[in-house]
Amino acid sequence: MKNAIIIILALAILTLTNPSKSQYTAWAKEEIVEKSSNSIMTYLGGPIIGLTTVSKDFLVGTVYTTFYDGKEIKTLGMLGNFISFRDLKKEVFW
Numbered sequence: 001m002k003n004a005i006i007i008i009l010a011l012a013i014l015t016l017t018n019p020s021k022s023q024y025t026a027w028a029k030e031e032i033v034e035k036s037s038n039s040i041m042t043y044l045g046g047p048i049i050g051l052t053t054v055s056k057d058f059l060v061g062t063v064y065t066t067f068y069d070g071k072e073i074k075t076l077g078m079l080g081n082f083i084s085f086r087d088l089k090k091e092v093f094w
Contacts, residue, residue, distance in 0.1 A: 014060035019077040024064050025050045027082050028075070032068060 019027075028049045053066045061078035074085040 011060060014079065017078075017080045018057070018060065018062055019080055019082065021050075021053065021055055021062075021064070023080075024055070024062075024075065024077055024082060025053065028053070028064075028066060028068075028073075031082075031084070032066070032073065 032049070049066060049068065052068060053064055055065075056063045061076055064075045064077060064082075066073045066075070076083045076085065
């Protein structure tokens, strides 16, 4: 019984802190677009990110796939934070 309550509480916290697409777009504009070398994209990046992003919501987290500058960028949104799979692969596996 105690374990069931803990699991339900953890799932509720994960669900309530699942970030929205607008939060992702703001984060992606700051993290992806502003680090881009193309100065035109820094002005148009926010709307382009919003239009080229597909999201899969799993209630406890969301996977965002963004097509930007000829690249596919996958990001996990969970607990109000974002983790880019591209960065994870670069740091952990290579």
